[in-house]
Amino acid sequence: MVDKACRNCHLITEGNVCPRCKSTDLSDDFSGIVIILDPENSQIAKMMNVDRRGRYALRVR
Numbered sequence: 424m425v426d427k428a429c430r431n432c433h434l435i436t437e438g439n440v441c442p443r444c445k446s447t448d449l450s451d452d453f454s455g456i457v458i459i460l461d462p463e464n465s466q467i468a469k470m471m472n473v474d475r476r477g478r479y480a481l482r483v484r
């Protein structure tokens with residue numbers, strides 16, 4: 424399985440559909456991974472507008 428990042432919300436997934444926003448616009452060309460474990464209390468999560476746990480790409484091309 425190849426990890427891919429959603430171009431829409433930056434969530435990293437192993438599937439072909441983003442489980443967060445249901446977008447199929449995924450890219451395997453991304454850089455920087457942020458792991459959000461506690462979106463309620465994470466400044467990074469707020470900065471990235473993230474509301475669920477998961478791995479997110481900082482940059483998706």
Ligand SMILES: [Zn+2]
Nearest residue numbers: 429432441444
């Ligand atoms: Zn998405």
